[in-house]
Amino acid sequence: MAIYELRTYTAIVGKLSELVELYKTQGWPVLEKHPKKLVGYFTGDIGAINQLIHIWKFDDDADRRAFWAGVYNDPEFMAFAKQIRPLMLSQENKLMLNAPWGPQP
Secondary structure, eight states: OOOEEEEEEEEEEOHHHHHHHHHIIHHHHHTTTTTTOOOEEEEESSTTTEEEEEEESSHHHHHHHHHHHOOOTTHHHHHHHHHHHGGEEEEEEEEEOOOOSSSOO
């Protein structure tokens, strides 16, 4: 059964544009080298105005763990992560499963 990971990064007020720019110019090019697991990136509009949200789809927990192990062992990604951490106020991760009805991403 597929697992979806919802990652929500809340930026320090006034730092979201810098966080987004770093993802666009450095983070995404590094992540693109890894297996294609990203469903999409989103930014908050109403209410969650300082948030960068991403959704990832994995085959199962083993697939998820293998993916993140590969990313965290990538020196280019870790150099990028070092730059974004000071811009973030918090990070929240949620694991979700498909409901047994409706569309499946």
